[in-house]
Amino acid sequence: xxxxxxxxxxxxxxxxxxxxxxxxxxxxxxxxxxxxxxxxxxxxxxxxxxxxxxxxxxxxxxxxxxxxxxxxxxxxxxxxxxxxxxxxxxxxxxxxxxxxxxxxxxxxxxxxxxxxxxxxxxxxxxxxxxxxxxxxxxxxxxxxxxxxxxxxxxxxxxxxxxxxxxxxxxxxxxxxxxxxxxxxxxxxxxxxxxxxxxxxxxxxxxxxxxxxxxxxxxxxxxxxxxxxxxxxxxxx
Amino acid sequence: xxxxxxxxxxxxxxxxxxxxxxxxxxxxxxxxxxxxxxxxxxxxxxxxxxxxxxxxxxxxxxxxxxxxxxxxxxxxxxxxxxxxxxxxxxxxxxxxxxxxxxxxxxxxxxxxxxxxxxxxxxxxxxxxxxxxxxxxxxxxxxxxxxxxxxxxxxxxxxxxxxxxxxxxxxxxxxxxxxxxxxxxxxxxxxxxxxxxxxxxxxxxxxxxxxxxxxxxxxxxxxxxxxxxxxxxxxxxxxxxxxxxxxxxxxxxxxxxxxxxxxxxxxxxxxxxxxxxxxxxxxxxxxxxxxx
Numbered sequence: 001x002x003x004x005x006x007x008x009x010x011x012x013x014x015x016x017x018x019x020x021x022x023x024x025x026x027x028x029x030x031x032x033x034x035x036x037x038x039x040x041x042x043x044x045x046x047x048x049x050x051x052x053x054x055x056x057x058x059x060x061x062x063x064x065x066x067x068x069x070x071x072x073x074x075x076x077x078x079x080x081x082x083x084x085x086x087x088x089x090x091x092x093x094x095x096x097x098x099x100x101x102x103x104x105x106x107x108x109x110x111x112x113x114x115x116x117x118x119x120x121x122x123x124x125x126x127x128x129x130x131x132x133x134x135x136x137x138x139x140x141x142x143x144x145x146x147x148x149x150x151x152x153x154x155x156x157x158x159x160x161x162x163x164x165x166x167x168x169x170x171x172x173x174x175x176x177x178x179x180x181x182x183x184x185x186x187x188x189x190x191x192x193x194x195x196x197x198x199x200x201x202x203x204x205x206x207x208x209x210x211x212x213x214x215x216x217x218x219x220x221x222x223x224x225x226x227x228x229x230x231x232x233x234x235x236x
Numbered sequence: 237x238x239x240x241x242x243x244x245x246x247x248x249x250x251x252x253x254x255x256x257x258x259x260x261x262x263x264x265x266x267x268x269x270x271x272x273x274x275x276x277x278x279x280x281x282x283x284x285x286x287x288x289x290x291x292x293x294x295x296x297x298x299x300x301x302x303x304x305x306x307x308x309x310x311x312x313x314x315x316x317x318x319x320x321x322x323x324x325x326x327x328x329x330x331x332x333x334x335x336x337x338x339x340x341x342x343x344x345x346x347x348x349x350x351x352x353x354x355x356x357x358x359x360x361x362x363x364x365x366x367x368x369x370x371x372x373x374x375x376x377x378x379x380x381x382x383x384x385x386x387x388x389x390x391x392x393x394x395x396x397x398x399x400x401x402x403x404x405x406x407x408x409x410x411x412x413x414x415x416x417x418x419x420x421x422x423x424x425x426x427x428x429x430x431x432x433x434x435x436x437x438x439x440x441x442x443x444x445x446x447x448x449x450x451x452x453x454x455x456x457x458x459x460x461x462x463x464x465x466x467x468x469x470x471x472x473x474x475x476x477x478x479x480x481x482x483x484x485x486x487x488x489x490x491x492x493x494x495x496x497x498x499x500x501x502x503x504x505x506x507x508x509x510x511x512x513x514x515x516x517x518x519x520x521x522x523x524x525x526x527x
């Protein structure tokens with residue numbers, strides 16, 4: 001369904017991703033885990049067309065989207081929940097969510113909005129409020145709602161748990177499961193190994209812009225290196 | 237100050253303010269959406285006035301048709317300017333200073349080109365409306381009243397476009413976070429281009445309504461661009477509504493200042509107010525936050 005192969009990315013003279021490859025199959029939840037500065041967010045930016053790779057290919061449903069702008073990728077069935085929500089703070093919650101469905105015909109936007117709001121009933125009383133006035137948790141709900149508006153078959157989520165309380169993290173996790181149960185594949189990144197691989201079917205561990213480990217969620221959680229470095233367990 | 241002078245002064249302030257609002261709101265729109273300070277905005281005024289003059293006197297078009305043609309031509313010029321000069325610089329990293337240098341350079345280039353093509357002579361566009369409005373002791377030429385009415389219509393239509401249409405939604409989203417807007421399929425680069433066209437159109441409306449009262453010359457945009465920048469700062473950098481309110485406010489303050497003192501004090505009053513506002517409210521009179 002989705003494939004990054006041999007991706008290199010540079011910011012000026014600095015290379016941040018090296019020969020990175022990953023795949024997402026239909027209906028899969030895939031986690032990209034790694035420490036700060038490992039290149040996790042860049043992976044999602046490349047996937048969404050917000051950063052052009054200097055080498056490699058981006059494929060979606062058999063089409064080569066490497067040079068395609070984000071607009072074309074949204075039309076093809078991809079969408080994103082951006083890091084730190086990045087709602088449009090001076091626009092209403094309704095407008096923010098509508099913009100998520102920008103590529104849809106107007107009548108369909110209304111239908112999709114009803115479906116999305118059935119997932120996020122807590123947003124209904126705040127639809128006319130400016131997004132900047134919502135709490136952090138409500139903003140994350142609105143950001144996920146916006147990401148779902150374009151009817152994606154692949155939803156990219158850039159650190160969806162960042163800055164949320166443990167209770168809200170559980171709520172977002174439950175939502176991710178529910179979204180996935182409805183047939184949407186998810187590629188997300190996260191710093192917390194337990195959370196990342198606990199939810200995902202498969203995962204990738206990134207260090208300094210390179211994939212250093214990959215496997216099923218359970219395999220990743222059981223891997224001695226992950227247990228030692230990222231879960232803080234003493235070596236056996 | 238008698239009642240008639242009070243009303244005339246207020247009307248004059250509103251009329252001057254309408255021009256400041258038209259020019260300033262265009263600069264604010266461009267800055268708010270692209271973070272570009274466009275120093276060549278005054279030359280959009282100058283080109284619009286020349287285009288209307290040539291279309292009406294040389295090509296012989298009716299004045300209103302010449303005005304409409306000039307506005308469309310200048311909007312197309314805004315598109316060319318953004319595509320040919322601004323966009324290539326924005327595509328590079330660290331463009332903030334380069335873009336200022338480029339727009340100042342473009343401003344000088346256009347003034348010099350106009351001087352070479354049309355000379356240093358001063359011309360005037362014919363009046364759109366003759367006669368004087370007489371309301372008791374208050375007398376005001378219809379041409380000046382028309383400036384206020386046309387400006388209010390143009391600004392009102394622009395506000396409707398911004399806040400009631402899908403295109404306006406695209407502009408506001410791009411202004412707040414261009415990358416996020418792009419992530420949802422909004423073509424931010426095309427929005428930037430359209431914003432330049434819209435802003436050039438607003439400047440053209442102001443210039444064409446003003447041209448019968450002023451001389452059309454290569455430097456006619458210069459005093460207005462300085463005032464427009466003052467308006468943009470007073471209104472809150474990048475705020476479309478703030479620039480409109482600040483434009484009218486500055487016009488009214490100038491008008492009363494000049495009535496109470498003399499016309500030599502006009503710029504002292506305007507820029508004195510600007511400095512005072514920068515001291516007291518650096519984020520502008522109509523903005524609630526800094527930056």
